[in-house]
Amino acid sequence: AQSVSQHNHHVILSEAASLELGCNYSYGGTVNLFWYVQYPGQHLQLLLKYFSGDPLVKGIKGFEAEFIKSKFSFNLRKPSVQWSDTAEYFCAVNAYANDMRFGAGTRLTVKP
């Protein structure tokens, strides 16, 4: 089965700083890629997803991610974070037959 690695366990930024969260996966075939966010006390919400086409995908709340096939990566970015972006972020990969796996998550703390 495929695996997903998120390298940063906890990231602390000041407001207006730029954000990049790393995500790498292990499967060599066709993949569908997702980033989810979980705000404190809330459900998981989909931020963005990549299925095919333009490898730079834009999601909600100003987030974007770039799929780099040669690096097996799908890093999440935001040019300028806000305090309200404080949450836990999960990368997920669906490689085949609906076998959906998640990374360990990255906790983002944005200081006002």
Place this chain on the structure above:
Amino acid sequence: DGGITQSPKYLFRKEGQNVTLSCEQNLNHDAMYWYRQDPGQGLRLIYYSQIVNDFQKGDIAEGYSVSREKKESFPLTVTSAQKNPTAFYLCASIGGGSTDTQYFGPGTRLTVL
């Protein structure tokens, strides 16, 4: 409203008892999933089912069992063989095949005393 229902929100059990967590969806989704969420470990896949009467083990299936007798229901039983059952359990589903988005239920927090 369409969605995924998990009940109860909080569940307490004594050590050595089996307990069954409920997951129901009215989204007409084929695939359903159970994950366990622990701090610092993300979501780990326990079991998933692509169609009725069929399911596959995920990464941490030991000590758990599932059934899929109806499309809308995918209950998870945490057995006494699960060594560390206290956790937050999430149920999810996908409707349109592997290119669709996964929808999540609100979760059940199980505490074994």
